[in-house]
Amino acid sequence: MLLFDPLKIVGINMANVGINEFKNGMKLLINNEPWNITDVDMVKPGKGQAFTRIKIKNLKTGRVVDKTCKSTDKMQTADVMETDYQYLYADGEYFYFMHPETYEQIEASKEAVGDNAKWLIEESICTVTLFNEEPYVVAPPNFVNLKIIDTDPGLKGDTSGGGGKPATLEGGAVVQIPLFVQIDEVIKVDTRTGEYCSRVKD
Amino acid sequence: MNNDWKPLCSLQVIKQRAFLLSKIREYFASQDVLEVETPILSSAGNTDININSFSAEKIKMDAEKSYLRTSPEFPLKRLLCSGIGDIFEIGKVFRKGEVSKTHNVEFSMLEWYKLNYDYHQLIQDVTRLLSYLFESFELSFSRINILSYNEAFIKYLKLDTNHTSLYKINSICRDNGYSGSPLTVDESLDFLFATQIQPELDKKQLTFITLYPISQAALSQINPDDNSTSLRFEVFFGGHELGNGYQELTNSDELLKRFEQDNKYRLAHNLPLITIDNHLISAMKKNMPNCSGIAMGLDRLLMILLGCKNISNVLTFNAENS
Numbered sequence: 024m025l026l027f028d029p030l031k032i033v034g035i036n037m038a039n040v041g042i043n044e045f046k047n048g049m050k051l052l053i054n055n056e057p058w059n060i061t062d063v064d065m066v067k068p069g070k071g072q073a074f075t076r077i078k079i080k081n082l083k084t085g086r087v088v089d090k091t092c093k094s095t096d097k098m099q100t101a102d103v104m105e106t107d108y109q110y111l112y113a114d115g116e117y118f119y120f121m122h123p124e125t126y127e128q129i130e131a132s133k134e135a136v137g138d139n140a141k142w143l144i145e146e147s148i149c150t151v152t153l154f155n156e157e158p159y160v161v162a163p164p165n166f167v168n169l170k171i172i173d174t175d176p177g178l179k180g181d182t183s184g185g186g187g188k189p190a191t192l193e194g195g196a197v198v199q200i201p202l203f204v205q206i207d208e209v210i211k212v213d214t215r216t217g218e219y220c221s222r223v224k225d
Numbered sequence: 226m227n228n229d230w231k232p233l234c235s236l237q238v239i240k241q242r243a244f245l246l247s248k249i250r251e252y253f254a255s256q257d258v259l260e261v262e263t264p265i266l267s268s269a270g271n272t273d274i275n276i277n278s279f280s281a282e283k284i285k286m287d288a289e290k291s292y293l294r295t296s297p298e299f300p301l302k303r304l305l306c307s308g309i310g311d312i313f314e315i316g317k318v319f320r321k322g323e324v325s326k327t328h329n330v331e332f333s334m335l336e337w338y339k340l341n342y343d344y345h346q347l348i349q350d351v352t353r354l355l356s357y358l359f360e361s362f363e364l365s366f367s368r369i370n371i372l373s374y375n376e377a378f379i380k381y382l383k384l385d386t387n388h389t390s391l392y393k394i395n396s397i398c399r400d401n402g403y404s405g406s407p408l409t410v411d412e413s414l415d416f417l418f419a420t421q422i423q424p425e426l427d428k429k430q431l432t433f434i435t436l437y438p439i440s441q442a443a444l445s446q447i448n449p450d451d452n453s454t455s456l457r458f459e460v461f462f463g464g465h466e467l468g469n470g471y472q473e474l475t476n477s478d479e480l481l482k483r484f485e486q487d488n489k490y491r492l493a494h495n496l497p498l499i500t501i502d503n504h505l506i507s508a509m510k511k512n513m514p515n516c517s518g519i520a521m522g523l524d525r526l527l528m529i530l531l532g533c534k535n536i537s538n539v540l541t542f543n544a545e546n547s
Binding site for chain 1: 273276322323326328402403404405406408411416418419420423441443466469
């Protein structure tokens with residue numbers, strides 16, 4: 024599979040960076056999508072051409088790909104910035120966020136929020152990845168507290184936690200919870216894994 | 226608290242490096258090979274198209290600038306031409322842009338020359354030295370592998386480098402994970418060797434790869450039995466490239482031709498032109514003895530002897546915190 028060819032993706036007005044200047048955390052533009060560099064190494068025979076091996080992660084899909092190019096090749100960098108915004112509300116079409124210091128408001132599309140919509144709680148601080156100054160990915164806080172709106176009653180008195188049952192949370196997420204946790208209780212969930220952490224006592 | 230000031234390796238490793246250097250000197254002393262020192266800064270540089278030199282302010286009136294050496298090869302050869310006999314040097318060399326888990330922009334090099342040795346004899350000498358050094362670190366290898374460059378491609382990639390095309394070899398590179406701009410034949414061979422062959426070489430034994438293609442002869446002689454190859458070899462251990470040796474070119478016209486070819490390539494590819502070492506040309510014109518020589522990276526050798534995975538584990542300070 025030919026994912027990209029540095030010669031073909033070089034644009035006119037974009038910043039082209041020599042691969043020999045690549046560092047972890049730099050963002051590349053490949054097939055119009057931003058990728059994050061997660062590892063850089065060089066392979067070079069003493070008397071031969073130098074090659075740079077990079078590991079890159081797609082910012083949207085999380086797919087990780089290994090690529091090797093001549094160290095003298097150039098590639099386009101992506102205009103990507105990560106900023107913390109406070110989530111305000113959704114109107115069915117867009118999700119609205121506010122910068123906590125400048126009060127500047129931005130709107131993120133359903134595509135940008137994607138599956139993470141179910142974790143959004145009003146006023147929570149989310150990390151918004153801006154690509155070409157537009158919200159591209161919205162990451163909720165690592166942990167959120169959400170109320171259980173539906174689950175089987177389960178067996179009273181079973182506190183062993185050995186088994187589990189599905190629970191629907193406000194926002195629509197479905198997570199596995201221990202049998203002893205009941206409807207209307209608030210639980211802490213890890214949004215990166217979608218796993219139950221603990222009950223939250225008022 | 227900022228800990229950037231601290232050495233990267235332990236005192237024990239610093240002592241083991243000192244021990245390695247003493248053992249190398251012991252080996253050469255036992256053979257009557259003379260240790261010499263030559264300049265690190267020179268008004269002439271290395272034209273090799275794949276090696277980038279650091280340059281510095283000029284050190285004599287009629288020069289534009291000076292270069293930090295990328296190996297002690299040129300002054301050592303001038304000493305050979307002066308009739309000094311067998312010599313070695315241990316010293317720092319510098320290569321711009323070379324940073325990786327096995328590269329640091331400045332590194333320690335051991336380079337030596339043996340008069341009237343052909344490259345086969347030098348391979349035996351390299352084996353003797355390394356086996357002495359391995360024993361000193363209570364390690365050993367039981368045999369050596371010698372493969373020609375083309376035999377290695379046939380063995381590991383089923384590719385006969387004498388019968389391939391630019392198109393075919395580029396597509397083999399892409400099949401093996403290359404995704405950069407199109408490669409020349411030599412660049413393709415470099416990619417395949419470094420990523421597909423070198424990691425597969427015997428990890429517990431020394432491997433010598435001999436008879437590099439004439440396009441990669443560097444400063445070695447043309448193979449008198451096959452003018453498509455050169456009398457150049459490299460030595461590998463544990464997946465690492467350790468040294469690069471030649472049965473040395475002795476013809477000054479051929480030497481000048483190769484320097485000029487390099488600069489022509491540099492001009493065409495927007496690389497800096499390098500001031501040619503005319504002292505070396507004059508010396509070789511006068512009297513270059515038949516000899517073989519090799520340059521060996523001591524930091525990588527120490528990595529192997531100590532079982533380290535990263536060159537920073539054997540350096541007091543690297544380019545990041547020097």
